[in-house]
Amino acid sequence: VAGAEIEDTWKNGKQFVKLAVDVQYPWEMEPVKYHKAHTLSINDLWVDKYPVTNEVYAAFLKQSSYAPVDSGSFLRHWGCTSPKDCSVPPGMAKMPVVFVSRQDAEEFCTFYGKRLPREWEWQYVAQAGDPERTYPWGKWWWEEAVPAPQANASLFALGEVGRFPNGSSPGGVEDLVGLVWQWTDEYQDEHNRAAVLRGGSIFQPNAHDSAGVPHPRYQPWYFPGRAPAGAWDDKWTGDHYFGPKDYRSLFKNTVHAKYLLMAPSLDRAGTIGFRCVADRA
Numbered sequence: 001v002a003g004a005e006i007e008d009t010w011k012n013g014k015q016f017v018k019l020a021v022d023v024q025y026p027w028e029m030e031p032v033k034y035h036k037a038h039t040l041s042i043n044d045l046w047v048d049k050y051p052v053t054n055e056v057y058a059a060f061l062k063q064s065s066y067a068p069v070d071s072g073s074f075l076r077h078w079g080c081t082s083p084k085d086c087s088v089p090p091g092m093a094k095m096p097v098v099f100v101s102r103q104d105a106e107e108f109c110t111f112y113g114k115r116l117p118r119e120w121e122w123q124y125v126a127q128a129g130d131p132e133r134t135y136p137w138g139k140w141w142w143e144e145a146v147p148a149p150q151a152n153a154s155l156f157a158l159g160e161v162g163r164f165p166n167g168s169s170p171g172g173v174e175d176l177v178g179l180v181w182q183w184t185d186e187y188q189d190e191h192n193r194a195a196v197l198r199g200g201s202i203f204q205p206n207a208h209d210s211a212g213v214p215h216p217r218y219q220p221w222y223f224p225g226r227a228p229a230g231a232w233d234d235k236w237t238g239d240h241y242f243g244p245k246d247y248r249s250l251f252k253n254t255v256h257a258k259y260l261l262m263a264p265s266l267d268r269a270g271t272i273g274f275r276c277v278a279d280r281a
Contacts, residue, residue, distance in 0.1 A: 022258055023187045042124045044280035047173050050161040051180055051273040055093035064111050072265025075099050094160040096180045096273035101264035102195050105183045105274040114276035119184040119196045126253040128170040134252055136169040136176045146178030147202045158202050177251040180273035193261040200250040201271040
């Protein structure tokens, strides 16, 4: 697994890229940017076929009366004045719900007897237990498996779930990559809290230089829609995950993004959704 951050660590005045700002898995001695392969035993579980949609989350709000204490930006794309007055705008019912914090997602999953997936469970579902499976649909890149990234995509309408069945995993799980990032694990150390996101997003940041001209050098790294220029990626074998002006790398089964957590109102974003899993008895 590789972290999608690009902050390099400097050691003794020299660039030392092995270490970087990424998470430390329970079996590791320190946080590293490139995580070595590790064998885990994954228990049987049920997985939502699609990311949770706006209409499904709206039903949850009615059934549970859930209202976050910190409601800033909660379901911002719905145009809510308050959680109690939320309703899905026309045409958005089948789109993935976004502008939900990790806690908002957990509350939904728990209410229905489910939970958020661990990161390695998410990867297991995407790979179907095959470490050679680069993407959920197979080893090779396939344009028809994901929506085309959009620099001008509206964060309030990213597209409906289920439009790209060619991108499903062997188990039939769809929209694992390319539509919205998805909440998984949370980590905390003496300095920060962070969540691990999986799946990439249709939204492609399009930063501009001082003259107002789009330039890859100025692409924001936090939600990269493409990898930084100058990096390298073997698109066909998946040996490396960063490639110049290339969004494919972020859709690989072995790449995640670390998302710093501050407060629910600040954690909610138009590029992050979720799906739930349930332990199989």
